[in-house]
Amino acid sequence: MTSPPGVEPADLGDVLHARGLRLTPQRRRVLETVRALGHAGADDVAEHLAAQPGSGPVDPSTVYRALAVLEEVGLVARTQLDRRVPVFHAVEHGGHLHLVCDGCGEVAEADPGPAHTMAADILSRNDFAVDTGHLALRGRCARCRQPQ
Structure with missing residues (x-):
């Protein structure tokens, strides 16, 4: 898993904890999925997670909440690419x-x-x-x- 500049995967919990938040398995999986997909809407993330071996259906509200937290702490950024839904990308993806x-x-x-x-x-x-x-x-x- 790629990490934001200066943040190793083991430190992601520290980044969240510093903001009074926990690193849950769902938040880690959502962040990993956004990093893997590049630009992805919440529904894309949920579909990708559900398609993983050993994974069942993923509650979209869990994905939306995880994305909101990851955006709040600066690990993902939201962009409105079309007129329907926003997409997210990992901040280390760089400015473009x-x-x-x-x-x-x-x-x-x-x-x-x-x-x-x-x-x-x-x-x-x-x-x-x-x-x-x-x-x-x-x-x-x-x-x-x-x-x-």
């Missing part, structure tokens, strides 16, 4: 822009550098701080822009 194709639904990643420049401009002009760590840009990929 999400490029969402409105044609096929493909999600690609891009360097966040230009977004930082845009965010600085918006801050100076509008006194509004843009969260570039959770930014999804919608458009059409090269394949979907090709004439039919």
Whole structure:
């Protein structure tokens, strides 16, 4: 299991304990699943967990609660890639822009550098701080822009 910078798997319990929380088996499994899937909605996480050998049905409310706690302590981040449900990714996945194709639904990643420049401009002009760590840009990929 990959860990956030400076946090080894054995220390995850300490990270949670420092916030007055426990590292439960469900929280560990949800975090491991988010790390394995890259970008995943809560339902995707529940389905992945339920499909694991020796695992039975997973209560979606358990997954939602675990994701909320992991987000609160900074181990996962939420991004709204489409107009339906948010997806989560592990924070050590790094900063990136999400490029969402409105044609096929493909999600690609891009360097966040230009977004930082845009965010600085918006801050100076509008006194509004843009969260570039959770930014999804919608458009059409090269394949979907090709004439039919």
